[in-house]
Amino acid sequence: MKKEVLLAIFLGAVLGGALVVLARYHQELVSLGQKQWQRWHQAPAQPTLPPTPKATSPTPAAKEKSLPLELISPADGAVVNKSPVLIKGKTQPGATVVIIGDEDEVILVADDQGNFKTNFKLTGGANDIEMTAYGPQGTEKKIVFTVTYSTAKF
Numbered sequence: 309m310k311k312e313v314l315l316a317i318f319l320g321a322v323l324g325g326a327l328v329v330l331a332r333y334h335q336e337l338v339s340l341g342q343k344q345w346q347r348w349h350q351a352p353a354q355p356t357l358p359p360t361p362k363a364t365s366p367t368p369a370a371k372e373k374s375l376p377l378e379l380i381s382p383a384d385g386a387v388v389n390k391s392p393v394l395i396k397g398k399t400q401p402g403a404t405v406v407i408i409g410d411e412d413e414v415i416l417v418a419d420d421q422g423n424f425k426t427n428f429k430l431t432g433g434a435n436d437i438e439m440t441a442y443g444p445q446g447t448e449k450k451i452v453f454t455v456t457y458s459t460a461k462f
Contacts, residue, residue, distance in 0.1 A: 324413055328406060332442075375400055376422070377441040377449040384453035391457050392427040399424065399441040399449070409437040430457035 380396040382388060392412070399405060401422045407414045412429040418441075428437070435457060440450040 327415055328408070328413060332406070332440075375403065375441055375443040375447040375449040377405075377439070377451055379439065379451055379453055382455050385456075387456045387458055388430070389457075389459055391430040393430055393455060393457070394425060395428045395437075395439075396423070396425040397439065398422050400443050402444060404442045405439065406442070407437060407439045409435050411435070430455060432457055432459075 376399055378398045380398060382393055382395070395407060397405070399418050399422050401418055401420050403418045403422070405414075405416050405418060405424050407416075407426065407428060409428060409430065411431045414426045414428060416424050416426055418424045433456065435455050436452060437455060438450065438452050440448060442448050
């Protein structure tokens with residue numbers, strides 16, 4: 309019976325790691341696959357000189373496309389006395405959110421208003437948690453925060 313449990317833990321860890329890598333590199337893999345497909349199915353082009361690059365400055369609209377990511381609770385530096393802790397946040401609607409800590413990993417999708425929440429397991433002591441949101445246009449935003457889990461009485 310121990311072999312089955314160890315095998316299940318190992319397979320779960322491998323699958324979880326694969327999902328995190330897939331979530332991180334999904335957009336890059338899709339665009340790389342599309343470029344390769346187009347290259348294979350295009351007729352050979354006549355050689356031409358590359359166009360002269362034009363100098364452009366960033367537009368205000370480009371700056372506005374920054375992906376929002378906000379940690380609502382718990383606050384950075386919070387001390388809690390229970391695990392799992394409820395992590396709540398807000399980002400762009402439909403964005404994929406990956407939360408990674410010492411004890412837990414979670415992948416979720418923000419709802420139609422951009423809200424997300426999950427119960428997240430903590431280890432005893434300080435937990436550095438990395439929360440990254442990935443938008444559909446390839447944008448991403450990361451927040452790193454610390455939550456301390458202690459059962460000591462204050």
